[in-house]
Amino acid sequence: MAETIVLEVARYRPEIEAEPAFENFEVPCRPDWVVLDALNYIKDAIDGTLSFRWSCRMGVCGSCGMMVNGEPKLTCATFLTDYLPGPIRIEPLSNFPIVRDLIIEMSDFMTKLQGVKPWIIRNEDLPVSQGEYRQSPEQLETYKQFSMCINCLLCYAACPVYGLDQHFVGPAALALAQRYNLDSRDEGEAQRLEILSEHEGIWGCTFVGECSVVCPKHVDPAGAIQQYKLKAVTEWFKSILLPRGGRD
Amino acid sequence: MEVHSHDVLMIGGGGAGLRAAIAIAEVDPRLKIAVASKVYPMRSHTVSAEGGAAGVIKPDDSIDEHIYDTISGGDWLSDQDAVEAFVNEAPQELLRLEHWGCPWNREADGAVAVRAFGGMKKKRTWFAADKTGFHLLHTLFQTSLKYTHITRYDEWFVTRLLHDGERVQGVVAIHLMTGRIQAILAKSVIICTGGCGRVFPFTTNANIKNGDGMALAYRAGAPLKDMEFIQYHPTGLPFTGILITEAARAEGGYLINKDGYRYLQDYNLGAPQDKPVLRSMELGPRDRLSQAFVKEFEKGRTIDTPYGAVVHLDIRHLGEKLINARIPFVRELCLKYENIDPAKELIPVRPVVHYMMGGVHTDIEGATPLLGLYAAGEAACVSINGANRLGSNSLTEILVFGARAGRAAAQFALEAAPPDSGMLAQAEDEERRLQEVFLHKTGGRESIAGLRGEMQTVMEKSVGIYREEKLLSEAASRIAELQERFRDIVITDHSHTFNTELTAAVELSYMLDVAEAMVACALNRTESRGAHQRTDYPDRNDEKFLAHSLVVRSGDGTPQVSLLPVTITRWPPAERVYGK
Amino acid sequence: MKQPVTYTLYHPKWYRRPMSTYWWTKRWRYLRFILRELSSISVAWTVILLLLLINSMGDEAMYAGYLDWLQSPWLVVLNAFALVFLLFHTVTWFNLAPRAMAVRLRGKRLPDWAVAAPNFIAWAVLSAGVVWFVLKGV
Ligand SMILES: Cc1cc2nc3c(=O)[nH]c(=O)nc-3n(C[C@H](O)[C@H](O)[C@H](O)COP(=O)(O)OP(=O)(O)OC[C@H]3O[C@@H](n4cnc5c(N)ncnc54)[C@H](O)[C@@H]3O)c2cc1C
Ligand code: SF4
Ligand code: FES
Numbered sequence: 019m020a021e022t023i024v025l026e027v028a029r030y031r032p033e034i035e036a037e038p039a040f041e042n043f044e045v046p047c048r049p050d051w052v053v054l055d056a057l058n059y060i061k062d063a064i065d066g067t068l069s070f071r072w073s074c075r076m077g078v079c080g081s082c083g084m085m086v087n088g089e090p091k092l093t094c095a096t097f098l099t100d101y102l103p104g105p106i107r108i109e110p111l112s113n114f115p116i117v118r119d120l121i122i123e124m125s126d127f128m129t130k131l132q133g134v135k136p137w138i139i140r141n142e143d144l145p146v147s148q149g150e151y152r153q154s155p156e157q158l159e160t161y162k163q164f165s166m167c168i169n170c171l172l173c174y175a176a177c178p179v180y181g182l183d184q185h186f187v188g189p190a191a192l193a194l195a196q197r198y199n200l201d202s203r204d205e206g207e208a209q210r211l212e213i214l215s216e217h218e219g220i221w222g223c224t225f226v227g228e229c230s231v232v233c234p235k236h237v238d239p240a241g242a243i244q245q246y247k248l249k250a251v252t253e254w255f256k257s258i259l260l261p262r263g264g265r266d
Numbered sequence: 267m268e269v270h271s272h273d274v275l276m277i278g279g280g281g282a283g284l285r286a287a288i289a290i291a292e293v294d295p296r297l298k299i300a301v302a303s304k305v306y307p308m309r310s311h312t313v314s315a316e317g318g319a320a321g322v323i324k325p326d327d328s329i330d331e332h333i334y335d336t337i338s339g340g341d342w343l344s345d346q347d348a349v350e351a352f353v354n355e356a357p358q359e360l361l362r363l364e365h366w367g368c369p370w371n372r373e374a375d376g377a378v379a380v381r382a383f384g385g386m387k388k389k390r391t392w393f394a395a396d397k398t399g400f401h402l403l404h405t406l407f408q409t410s411l412k413y414t415h416i417t418r419y420d421e422w423f424v425t426r427l428l429h430d431g432e433r434v435q436g437v438v439a440i441h442l443m444t445g446r447i448q449a450i451l452a453k454s455v456i457i458c459t460g461g462c463g464r465v466f467p468f469t470t471n472a473n474i475k476n477g478d479g480m481a482l483a484y485r486a487g488a489p490l491k492d493m494e495f496i497q498y499h500p501t502g503l504p505f506t507g508i509l510i511t512e513a514a515r516a517e518g519g520y521l522i523n524k525d526g527y528r529y530l531q532d533y534n535l536g537a538p539q540d541k542p543v544l545r546s547m548e549l550g551p552r553d554r555l556s557q558a559f560v561k562e563f564e565k566g567r568t569i570d571t572p573y574g575a576v577v578h579l580d581i582r583h584l585g586e587k588l589i590n591a592r593i594p595f596v597r598e599l600c601l602k603y604e605n606i607d608p609a610k611e612l613i614p615v616r617p618v619v620h621y622m623m624g625g626v627h628t629d630i631e632g633a634t635p636l637l638g639l640y641a642a643g644e645a646a647c648v649s650i651n652g653a654n655r656l657g658s659n660s661l662t663e664i665l666v667f668g669a670r671a672g673r674a675a676a677q678f679a680l681e682a683a684p685p686d687s688g689m690l691a692q693a694e695d696e697e698r699r700l701q702e703v704f705l706h707k708t709g710g711r712e713s714i715a716g717l718r719g720e721m722q723t724v725m726e727k728s729v730g731i732y733r734e735e736k737l738l739s740e741a742a743s744r745i746a747e748l749q750e751r752f753r754d755i756v757i758t759d760h761s762h763t764f765n766t767e768l769t770a771a772v773e774l775s776y777m778l779d780v781a782e783a784m785v786a787c788a789l790n791r792t793e794s795r796g797a798h799q800r801t802d803y804p805d806r807n808d809e810k811f812l813a814h815s816l817v818v819r820s821g822d823g824t825p826q827v828s829l830l831p832v833t834i835t836r837w838p839p840a841e842r843v844y845g846k
Numbered sequence: 847m848k849q850p851v852t853y854t855l856y857h858p859k860w861y862r863r864p865m866s867t868y869w870w871t872k873r874w875r876y877l878r879f880i881l882r883e884l885s886s887i888s889v890a891w892t893v894i895l896l897l898l899l900i901n902s903m904g905d906e907a908m909y910a911g912y913l914d915w916l917q918s919p920w921l922v923v924l925n926a927f928a929l930v931f932l933l934f935h936t937v938t939w940f941n942l943a944p945r946a947m948a949v950r951l952r953g954k955r956l957p958d959w960a961v962a963a964p965n966f967i968a969w970a971v972l973s974a975g976v977v978w979f980v981l982k983g984v
Contacts, residue, residue: 032763032859036851050505062715066767067759071305073472076508076599078400079309088872095602115860117443118763123860128306128420136408138367150364152376158369159955165369165401169308178876181865194408201367225942226879241945444856763858 023047024105030116053093070120080168084120085109090172090232111175130187134195139206157202164197164242166235173229173239186222189229189239196242220246271451272300273679277424278458279307281664282643284406286456289672291413302419308407311472315399316511318391319661321356327388329353337837339385339551340652341796345833348630348648352666359665360392368405369394382516383658385551387544391658396511396595423769426696427486428689434639435685438696445762449693453679454638456671461644462780466619467722470509476773477780479645483626488634489816491647494788494798495623500555502618503604504573512657514596515548519581523567533558536845546845553654553797556617560731578612623651632671642671653796704768710756714770734801738789745782786825787815808839882938888931940965
């Protein structure tokens with residue numbers, strides 16, 4: 019087994035560089051090291067100015083997403099040995115502006131997330147003193163998958179529609195909207211549908227499907243969006259076919 | 267310098283910070299609320315909690331039993347009035363989270379489900395599979411988005427509390443994106459910065475858990491409490507320190523040594539049964555289980571690996587189906603990070619630094635002795651956890667005391683005068699300090715990673731599962747020496763854009779302060795209690811030490827420890843009995 | 847290539863990467879997507895063929911002309927292409943069905959193949975029907 023492996027890391031220092039360029043680092047290739055360990059090795063032992071986000075190192079905080087050989091990956095869950103003999107090319111997530119080195123600007127996602135109203139909406143709240151809303155394991159199962167999103171944004175980096183049109187709400191935010199729509203405790207579907215039926219909402223998606231392929235948590239945002247479209251179409255048909263009373 | 271002004275400011279957007287922010291929004295919608303966090307809130311380390319959150323909900327359970335489990339689990343160092351308030355308010359906090367959409371696991375009839383947890387006599391731990399903290403944090407965060415008057419300072423790194431010696435009136439923070447150093451003024455401030463596991467080399471804690479808030483408060487003159495009580499979790503994966511949740515044992519997993527023997531039976535933790543028995547064997551408290559590991563190691567009955575000695579966690583007999591349904595994340599983590607399938611293979615585990623029982627000293631409302639300064643969550647010490655926290659109490663704690671601190675800080679802000687202008691001069695001083703000591707610094711010989719590594723080694727050796735006078739005194743002088751060497755640190759990154767070397771350096775300075783406080787408290791407590799085991803003083807000494815350690819920074823910068831009696835109400839100290 | 851760098855203190859200077867016109871060549875799955883989108887041209891082409899067929903049906907001469915035209919080599923090649931694309935379109939489309947419809951039976955979500963399978967079966971049955979109908983006349 020090779021002792022070392024070369025990382026080609028995208029560097030961008032806005033104060034001194036006009037555009038990103040690659041810099042090579044040779045790092046030990048240990049069998050239990052992930053790409054993130056190698057980046058930390060560089061930061062600690064070779065070049066303290068290399069900048070990237072990370073925190074949990076267990077694939078749940080969603081900070082460490084980067085392009086690894088062109089594929090969006092959680093670098094804390096990507097082993098070096100899978101890329102032997104190297105080199106491995108590390109770049110910031112595609113489709114986002116680069117702030118510095120491997121750090122992207124993601125406030126666009128935060129705005130969109132807030133825009134889809136990802137919270138329980140009810141006409142009338144049950145007081146806490148009355149205990150829990152009943153929800154069967156089957157009802158839980160319906161939305162559970164879409165609640166697993168860690169906001170890592172790998173899906174946005176994989177989505178050409180988002181790359182071409184930054185107005186598109188995008189996979190994760192739409193999956194989270196659907197997560198609340200499918201929750202038996204929620205009554206906000208109509209409100210959310212109003213926001214999402216706009217052009218850049220669900221209809222922006224042309225079902226490339228790549229978001230679901232790269233999602234590390236098997237959220238299947240592409241599926242969520244298609245379900246949503248189906249729902250929007252049925253609602254629309256209902257609204258023209260049924261007299262007012264038939265709508266909910 | 268640009269200045270922002272609010273009524274209440276949370277430092278930290280983890281579970282405690284977000285719960286506090288929502289509580290304030292509900293007290294009075296006119297209050298101007300701000301949450302500053304060095305990472306986007308949903309990246310906070312609450313996200314990684316796995317097992318669950320405790321709260322009495324089932325008819326066979328009772329408030330008194332939860333109180334008793336918590337107090338005995340904490341080896342009688344918990345303040346009993348605080349525990350009572352905590353246990354009483356726990357169910358409604360968890361229910362509130364249910365109403366906000368948390369996907370709690372359910373019984374067939376739609377009621378929330380509960381599971382067993384270490385040290386708990388009844389099943390009372392609510393769970394969302396084994397990603398409870400993840401769901402809890404995202405539910406809180408997404409719910410907080412509803413309150414548009416909560417201003418967020420995402421990726422703002424707090425470096426100092428602004429105060430006049432009596433009253434705290436804001437903070438100075440670096441906006442990482444632009445490098446701007448700014449004052450955020452507030453009538454009251456709540457520290458919700460989480461734990462400090464990174465002081466140690468082998469920990470379940472994320473990169474962001476550096477005891478920032480504890481150091482900030484300590485530097486401002488607020489006392490820290492019970493800093494010697496550091497919890498080792500018995501089952502961490504070697505090398506990565508990734509946690510295998512206690513739920514794996516609650517579902518029926520066994521701990522076995524190299525002979526395949528369930529060794530816990532040799533350590534006063536009961537007799538082995540096939541099915542898990544509450545408060546017994548593998549479901550004993552964490553301090554006892556971690557100590558048993560050390561004894562097994564001394565007997566030569568652990569297994570050697572390149573990353574130190576391990577024992578095995580065996581969940582094979584639970585079967586693939588149950589594993590996938592109840593603890594899927596355990597399987598995912600083992601497969602992804604250890605390349606083993608726990609449905610078929612043994613999981614290597616060893617004790618790992620996990621949780622800080624101590625923290626910023628607060629009263630039952632989250633208030634510190636400094637006016638206008640509050641603390642909640644892992645950064646605070648109320649104390650309900652005493653000398654040893656029970657698993658699944660702290661997720662509930664961040665909700666109960668997050669909300670309490672929020673309400674108290676809101677009340678304070680409603681009555682307090684606006685921050686005075688003297689604060690700005692202080693903020694400018696801080697800006698200058700950051701530039702001189704870090705940003706514009708040239709020369710130096712010490713590397714951040716080097717000093718950090720040395721500190722971690724010292725701490726593991728002296729403030730580990732077992733401690734003794736000699737090693738602790740050595741550690742005290744070693745940490746003082748590291749503090750000194752820190753002045754000679756090398757800074758290579760002088761950029762204003764997302765300077766992570768700057769934050770790493772400041773974090774190291776926080777950790778050194780916290781380490782110093784830990785060692786001082788551990789030296790002072792010449793008894794053994796819960797997670798603090800002194801080989802030179804192996805017994806609990808209630809006469810002298812039924813008291814919290816309070817540590818403040820004295821005039822010359824050295825830590826000074828005093829004792830504060832524990833509040834005892836209805837549960838007089840007794841022996842801790844498990845396995846019966 | 848060195849251009850002077852302008853940076854204003856405290857003002858982040860983000861770098862936006864332009865999206866290449868040829869982004870769809872970067873990954874097989876992108877290409878597959880583009881092919882699926884393009885395959886709708888084949889669908890349209892088949893519809894035209896069908897309309898021409900219907901149009902020529904009443905008139906012997908026109909019908910013969912139509913058949914003749916169909917036999918010209920370039921049209922055979924074109925139609926072979928169209929057939930491949932049509933098959934591609936159908937298969938990928940049916941495989942996507944389970945994603946758009948989470949079908950539940952007694953509380954359990956049906957596995958993907960169970961949602962896709964009826965589509966394929968219906969397709970096979972219908973095709974068999976058409977083949978039988980056409981060959982019967984021969
Ligand atoms: C792996 C693991 C599993 C666990 N499992 C369980 C469990 O099953 N049950 C249970 O009850 N407990 C569990 N715990 C413990 C529990 O998760 C934590 O105690 C709790 O989540 C702490 O929450 P917090 O809000 O206090 O802090 P955190 O969630 O850690 O939040 C800290 C916040 O402070 C911010 N911050 C810190 N420093 C600064 C600064 N200088 N400037 C600005 N912002 C700053 C951070 O950005 C972050 O937002 C577990 C812990 C770990 C590590
Ligand atoms: S949907 Fe998947 S890929 Fe997208 S942000 Fe969520 S977890 Fe990441
Ligand atoms: S570091 Fe948290 S997901 Fe990778």
